[in-house]
Structure formats: structure tokens, C-alpha cells
Amino acid sequence: MVAEHTVKAFDEDITRLRGLVAEMGGLAELSVTEAMDALVNGNEELAASVITRDKRIDQLEAEVDRLAIRVLALRAPMADDLREVITALKIAGVIERIGDYAKNIAKRVGHIEGRKRFEPLTLLPAMNELAADMVHDVLTAFAARDPSAAAEIVQRDAKVDAFYDSVFRNFVSYMVENPATISSVAQLMFVARNIERIGDQATNIAEMVYYAATGLNLPEREDVPAPKV
């Protein structure tokens, strides 16, 4: 009976831990989408709410850390269960980074001229959607403990990287032709870079989901070269 009680308590802890990670992930995904909406529409109120939400994501990460440490201390889980706790801890750290990137994008709102009619800005929503979809799908793969979905998401990162290279070249040409817009386009370059990093972090989570589900590592990805300009 004691053993059964302990197993049940552990399962409850794990469910709570996974719930916190899913909550963090949902907030980060929302921030990725809303940060781009705020940028495209020059909506400073929406940008402010993305920035505020990042504090909540940070608090949730601290909660994941505390709970993981408590589970490790009280239940001393073994093998698969231990891997599950450590993976939740690590995924929470990566989601926190995604929240940071979204916050960084939101902070650019108010520093870009022209808004919707500003040509370089029109390139970014489609790139952001690729990255946001990766974040969405990797959270689904995490919830479903689905290693084949995770492996598929890793493949998509190359598309985001190719998009980034193309955007970077385009921005440089635009600045050369429109020197008056340089400071705005420079801000958008950082936005593009943040989106590219969101894709990277979704990929990192996918690798962790794969590992947690199978105990195996995916074959290493090729490094992305710096854009050739």
C-alpha cells in the first residue's frame, strides 16, 4: 500500500510538472504570435502585454524548478521517471528563452517607422508563422510524448534558417537603397534574428521530447552558416 501510495504521489507530481511546462509553453506561443501582431500594427498596448507576460513565464519557470527539486528530493525517481523530471526542467529553461525572444520583438514596437506600409516589415509575418507553428507543434508533441512528431519538427528548422538568410540579404539591399530607413531596418534585423532563434529553440525542445520519449538522441544537425551577404 505504501509503495502504491508513493507511485500515485509521484504520478501526481509529474502531472503537475508537465502541466506547468505546458502552461509556460502556451504563454510563450501566444507571445510569439502577439509580438508580431503588435509590431505589424504598431500596437504598443499589445506589446506591453507581451512584455508583462514574460514575467509570468519567468515565475512559472521558477515554479517548475522548485517542484522538480522537490520531486527529486522526496521521491528520488529512477530511470525513465528521472529522465522525465530532468527533461521538464530543461524544457522549461528553453521555453523561458522563447519568451525572452518574443519580449525582445515586442520591445522594438515604437522604434519602427511606417508600419504596415513599410516594405521590410512585410517580410516578417510569414517567417514568424513558421517559427510559431514549430513552437505550437513541439508543445503538442511534448504533451503527447510523440517522438516522431518531434523528429519532424527538427527538420523544419532549415526552412526558418533559409528564410532568415533571404530576409537578411533583402534588408541590406533595402538599407543601401533607402539610407533614411537604416535605423528602422536595423531594428527589424534583430527581429528576424529573434524569430530565427525561436525556431532554434523549438528544435531544441523537439530534441528533448525525442530523448525523453525514447532515451535516444536524434542525429546531430548541421550548424547553420552565417548569412552570406
Added chain:
Amino acid sequence: MVAEHTVKAFDEDITRLRGLVAEMGGLAELSVTEAMDALVNGNEELAASVITRDKRIDQLEAEVDRLAIRVLALRAPMADDLREVITALKIAGVIERIGDYAKNIAKRVGHIEGRKRFEPLTLLPAMNELAADMVHDVLTAFAARDPSAAAEIVQRDAKVDAFYDSVFRNFVSYMVENPATISSVAQLMFVARNIERIGDQATNIAEMVYYAATGLNLPEREDVPAPKV
């Protein structure tokens, strides 16, 4: 005798774990310094060795993860000891990010025109030195478990951020006046941003060192605003 044996084995594991983290940190610090040397001197061979070293840093992180999991599984440490293991795991993750930023800087070598005589490039070594010193000193604070040194390092991040804002404004002015150099200066903007992030990560480690040594969190830092240009 059994208890004593267990304590000794745990101490050996912790020493090994801290040694791996220190080794990672030393490599990352070297990469931060060498990446800037490679950039300033257009030394592609040195840049390549920074890029190669990053793989070693990643391997060491995987080793830290494995050892931490083994210690948690075999020794089920409590309280301070558990905090120590989790902190080592988290610091290893942050050092891996610093290695990535240095690698990103190294990848820009070969994409910058003019080298030493290129005016925007001359702004970066002093900024990099501030960040590299933070990395060096936080590793010393980690090795010495020194919370007051850690708290001092957190204060220094504001200098790196102020440097970054000034560099960013300077780069934009330079691009406006020298449109032919836009693509090179855009590369250097990313370098400046990577240096700023290295300072942030050194600060994150300092906070973790403080927490591991005291069980307390440092008061939260103010967020850094986006550069006003």
C-alpha cells in the same frame, strides 16, 4: 562505515561535476576572447578553432547532464547537496549558450570588410573585454562559492548594456554616412548584440552562484530597454 562511504562517493561526484562545469567555463571564456581576436585580425584559422571548440563545449554539457542524472539517481541528495547538483546542471546550460554566442561571433569573420582599419570594428574589443571579464570573474566566483563576488558581477551588466546602446547608435550613423559598408556593419551589429548577450549570461550564472551559496535570490534586475535610435 556505509554512510561515510556514501558521503565520500557523493563528494567525489560533486567535485567531478564542478570540475566539468569549470572546464566548460574555461573553454567558453577562451572562445569569447579568441572570437574577438579572430574578428579584429581577420584570422579565419582562429575563428575555425573557436567554432570547433563549441562542439567540445556541447559534449561537456552532455557529460554534465549525464553525471548529474547519475548522482541524482544513485545518491538522492537532499537540501544543499541537491541545490548544488541542480545549479551545476543549470550553469552548464548557460555556459553552453555563451559558447554559442562566441561561435556566432567567430562565424562573422570573413564577412567583414576592412579589418583593423574599419572604424566600427574598433568599438567592439573594449566592449568584449567587459563581457569576457564578467565571464572570467563569475567562473572564479563559482569555483570559490563566493556570493558577494557574484552580487558584484550582476551590477556590471548595466555597463555592457550602456556600451551596447552607444555602439548601436554609432553603427546606425556610420551606415547612414557610408552606405557601401552597410552589410559589414550589419554583421558587426550582430556581434555587438552577441557580446551584450554574453554579459547577460554571465549575470545569469552570477545569480545562480549566489542562489547556490545562500539559498536566496538576488533582487530582480530591471529589464534593459531596447536601444533608442
